[in-house]
Amino acid sequence: MSGASRTPEVLEITANAGVVQARQLVRALAQACRLSLVEQTKLITAASELARNTLIYGGGGTMTALLVDEHGRRGVRLVFADQGPGIADVDLALTDGWTSGNGMGLGLSGSKRLVDDFVLDSTPGQGTTVTITKWAR
Incomplete structure (x- = not known):
């Protein structure tokens, strides 16, 4: 691997099959x-949770890897993006134990703990983008 990055791969997450494909990639x-x-x-694990959130709460979207x-x-960077309803209270959504539904229970805070870099950008009515990076040790 040389340079800033390799060619990104974009996966559509519009059904459960997209979540499975995201895990495989x-x-x-x-x-x-x-x-x-x-x-x-x-x-x-973090990618699976975020892909499922993209599907369930965002109404589908993409994962760019x-x-x-x-x-x-060296690392792996993943960007999950949707055009869903967005997150009204990002701080609350990142609180341990908080859930808005029946997900895996890991939540955004759990996903954040599993990776090295975590950026959540959400605007109500415009969607959510979560960018995570895991660095090789």
Whole structure:
């Protein structure tokens, strides 16, 4: 891996099959980045939760995945984007134990703890974008 990044792959998440495809792609990228098995599991778990949120709460959207090489570090960056209702209270949504429905129970706060970098951008009525990165150790 050289340069800022490799070519991003974009997956449509419009049905449960998209969530499964997202997990498979993330696993392949995590292995290509040489993340440890534990770090792979953390990233795949976070990606699964975020893909499911994109489908259920965002009404579907996309996951953009790419390998990144920044400041001498290699990692996997994932961007989940939807055009759904957005999140009215981002701070509340990032509170441990908070849920807006019947998800896996991990929630946004759990996903945030599983990765190294986590950025949530949401505007009510305009959708949500979550960007996560897991760096190889």
